[in-house]
Amino acid sequence: MAKRNTRELILETSLALFNDLGEQNVTTNLIADEADISPGNLYYHFRSKNDITIELFKRFIVQLEPILDVSDDSNLDAEDLWFQLHLSFELKGKYRFLYRNLTDLSQKVPALDRALKGLFNRERRAASFQLAALEKRGSLKIDRGQRELLLNNLMLALIYWIPYAEILDEQGLEDGNIQVRAIAGVLQMVIPYLASAERREFEHLVKTYLAHLN
Amino acid sequence: MAKRNTRELILETSLALFNDLGEQNVTTNLIADEADISPGNLYYHFRSKNDITIELFKRFIVQLEPILDVSDDSNLDAEDLWFQLHLSFELKGKYRFLYRNLTDLSQKVPALDRALKGLFNRERRAASFQLAALEKRGSLKIDRGQRELLLNNLMLALIYWIPYAEILDEQGLEDGNIQVRAIAGVLQMVIPYLASAERREFEHLVKTYLAHLN
DNA sequence: GTCTATATCTAGATAGAC
DNA sequence: GTCTATCTAGATATAGAC
Numbered sequence: 001m002a003k004r005n006t007r008e009l010i011l012e013t014s015l016a017l018f019n020d021l022g023e024q025n026v027t028t029n030l031i032a033d034e035a036d037i038s039p040g041n042l043y044y045h046f047r048s049k050n051d052i053t054i055e056l057f058k059r060f061i062v063q064l065e066p067i068l069d070v071s072d073d074s075n076l077d078a079e080d081l082w083f084q085l086h087l088s089f090e091l092k093g094k095y096r097f098l099y100r101n102l103t104d105l106s107q108k109v110p111a112l113d114r115a116l117k118g119l120f121n122r123e124r125r126a127a128s129f130q131l132a133a134l135e136k137r138g139s140l141k142i143d144r145g146q147r148e149l150l151l152n153n154l155m156l157a158l159i160y161w162i163p164y165a166e167i168l169d170e171q172g173l174e175d176g177n178i179q180v181r182a183i184a185g186v187l188q189m190v191i192p193y194l195a196s197a198e199r200r201e202f203e204h205l206v207k208t209y210l211a212h213l214n
Numbered sequence: 215m216a217k218r219n220t221r222e223l224i225l226e227t228s229l230a231l232f233n234d235l236g237e238q239n240v241t242t243n244l245i246a247d248e249a250d251i252s253p254g255n256l257y258y259h260f261r262s263k264n265d266i267t268i269e270l271f272k273r274f275i276v277q278l279e280p281i282l283d284v285s286d287d288s289n290l291d292a293e294d295l296w297f298q299l300h301l302s303f304e305l306k307g308k309y310r311f312l313y314r315n316l317t318d319l320s321q322k323v324p325a326l327d328r329a330l331k332g333l334f335n336r337e338r339r340a341a342s343f344q345l346a347a348l349e350k351r352g353s354l355k356i357d358r359g360q361r362e363l364l365l366n367n368l369m370l371a372l373i374y375w376i377p378y379a380e381i382l383d384e385q386g387l388e389d390g391n392i393q394v395r396a397i398a399g400v401l402q403m404v405i406p407y408l409a410s411a412e413r414r415e416f417e418h419l420v421k422t423y424l425a426h427l428n
Numbered sequence: 429g430t431c432t433a434t435a436t437c438t439a440g441a442t443a444g445a446c
Numbered sequence: 447g448t449c450t451a452t453c454t455a456g457a458t459a460t461a462g463a464c
Contacts, residue, residue, distance in 0.1 A: 006447075022318050024238055027439060041448050043441060102381050103314045104236050116381070145421065149402040153371060156399070160374040167316050167330070185370070188363040192406030207359065220429075241457055255430050257459060435460070442453070 007045045009035050011059075014052050018097035023053060024104070050109055057105075057112055060095040061119060064088065068126040074133050078201050081130065082209070085186060089179040092162050096173070099163050120155065127154050131190075139198040140190070150189060157186045172214075180209050221259045223249050225273075228266050232311035237267060238318070264323055271319075271326055274309040275333060278302065282340040288347050292415050295344065296423070299400060303393040306376050310387070313377050334369065341368050345404070353412040354404070364403060371400045386428075394423050 013035040017026045028049050032039045046052050067087045070076075076084065092099060106113040128151060134140035142150065161182035162173070172178045184206045191202050227249040231240045242263050246253045260266050281301045284290075290298065306313060320327040342365060348354035356364065375396035376387075386392045398420045405416050 022321060024318060025321070028441080029439075038449050039440090040442080040450075044447065047441090049440070100317045101315060103377060104238060106381060107236060107239070120382070145424070146402060146405075146417075149399055149420075152395075152399050153367065153403060156370045156374055156378060157367060159378065160370055163317060164370060164373065167320060168334070181366075185363055185366050188360060189367060189403065191360075203360075206363075210359070242459080243457075252431050253458090254432075254460080258429065261459090263458070429464105431462100431464075433461085433463100435458105437458085438456095440453105440455085443451085444449100445451100446447105446449075 006037065006041065009037070010042055010045055011052065011055060015056055015095070015097075018053075018056070019095075022100060023097050024101070053105075054109060054111065056095065057098060057115065060091065060098060061115060063091055064119070065122070067091065068122050070126045070129045074129060075137070076130065076133065078198070078205050082183060082187070082205060085183040086176075086179055088158070089162065089182045090176070093173045093179060096162050096166065099159060100166070102159075120159070123158060124151060124155055127151055127158070134190075134194070134198070139195050140193050141195065142193045146193075150193070153189055154186060157182065157189065161185060175214075177213050180213060184210055220251065220255065223251070224256055224259055225266065225269060229270055229309070229311075232267075232270070233309075236314060237311050238315070267319075268323060268325065270309065271312060271329065274305065274312060275329060277305055278333070279336070281305065282336050284340045284343045288343060289351070290344065290347065292412070292419050296397060296401075296419060299397040300390075300393055302372070303376065303396045304390070307387045307393060310376050310380065313373065314380070316373075334373070337372060338365060338369055341365055341372070348404075348408070348412070353409050354407050355409065356407045360407075364407070367403055368400060371396065371403065375399060389428075391427050394427060398424055 010031065014026070014031050017031060017034060028042055029039050031052075032042045035042075046055075067084060070084075098105065102116065106116055131140060131142070131147065131151070135142075162178065165173075165178045165181070170178055170181075172181075187202055187206055191199055191206075194202060224245065228240070228245050231245060231248060242256055243253050245266075246256045249256075260269075281298060284298075312319065316330065320330055345354060345356070345361065345365070349356070376392065379387075379392045379395070384392055384395075386395075401416055401420055405413055405420075408416060
């Protein structure tokens with residue numbers, strides 16, 4: 001039994017420490033210590049510290065991709081969209097250490113660099129599909145140039161909302177407050193381009209959720 | 215003569231290396247090597263590597279603050295606003311290493327943490343003043359809740375546009391292309407709330423600048 | 429002010445017994 | 447699979463001569 005369990009234990013411990021202290025500030029000795037195993041044991045399960053990071057990143061991707069997997073003819077209403085964004089921000093919160101050091105992460109491990117770019121592409125495409133779905137049913141109107149700029153801005157919010165909240169020492173990653181505000185930020189970018197009915201719907205949704213924050 | 219010059223040389227060399235490789239991946243030996251001085255000499259001028267980082271950060275702040283220093287009754291037109299944003303993004307590009315590792319930077323040096331929060335506060339207030347100025351002359355209309363959300367989103371763009379462009383391997387920090395696109399992104403967030411005359415003016419400005427990119 | 433040489437420390441990683 | 451002990455490399459920082 002031990003093998004699988006120890007490996008999992010190392011990964012869980014690493015994730016918690018990386019999120020708390022930043023990947024760069026966590027040593028393999030600290031991980032071993034915190035997991036109550038020996039450093040040697042850690043290296044029996046992972047060939048290097050980078051391997052731990054890569055494995056965590058893989059798990060993040062595996063969980064995020066199905067959330068992003070929106071087909072061209074998706075037809076989500078406001079509530080669905082909210083729910084989907086919530087899932088994605090929740091996951092990003094769980095693996096938030098990844099989003100704090102994107103450049104360093106990319107520089108250090110070439111495999112991560114490619115994976116990250118692929119991920120961002122898919123996320124952008126997912127957002128684009130959602131806009132397209134809204135356009136198709138006449139809920140949204142935006143010209144092509146502005147659409148690209150909007151997508152850039154959406155990506156900024158999707159990627160950086162959580163690290164931004166962290167810097168400001170905002171509490172609420174555990175209870176979901178941060179996530180709610182992140183989603184509100186994302187939706188707020190789209191709201192101005194919505195037709196009046198949908199606009200009211202989205203505005204109402206945002207207001208309602210924000211009102212329930214502590 | 216030597217004292218002042220060597221100190222400057224160290225700072226310039228450090229800045230270039232930090233921007234290229236990331237602060238964490240630059241050793242004091244590398245700085246000394248690149249600057250053609252000895253490691254010992256470097257430590258004659260700076261007591262620690264952190265001191266170099268702090269000094270660079272101070273210089274960044276000293277240059278950024280006058281740009282952000284917008285009084286309550288400012289009355290910038292679209293071109294002025296563009297110019298102001300350009301100055302700020304240009305400076306942020308010069309010191310872009312700071313924006314890649316905000317969390318780590320804050321964690322490592324408490325003094326930087328306070329300074330950073332202060333800076334963000336001032337930047338947010340500056341943005342708020344600009345919105346207020348537009349509102350005062352009837353160019354902009356937005357309700358209070360949405361205003362806060364918009365300010366959050368503006369902050370995201372102001373802080374993270376450059377690191378975002380870096381991850382995507384976008385070229386053009388030197389020739390100003392990145393800056394232009396960052397500004398376009400920022401203005402695009404405001405455009406939907408503008409009255410029609412100003413809206414056309416801003417849209418025209420954005421289109422014109424973007425059209426001149428390589 | 430600047431150099432060379434080196435001290436100190438700590439991180440990642442390995443060896444080999446159990 | 448797990449441990450203890452240890453190697454090695456490299457980074458920050460200092461000492462002391464010039």
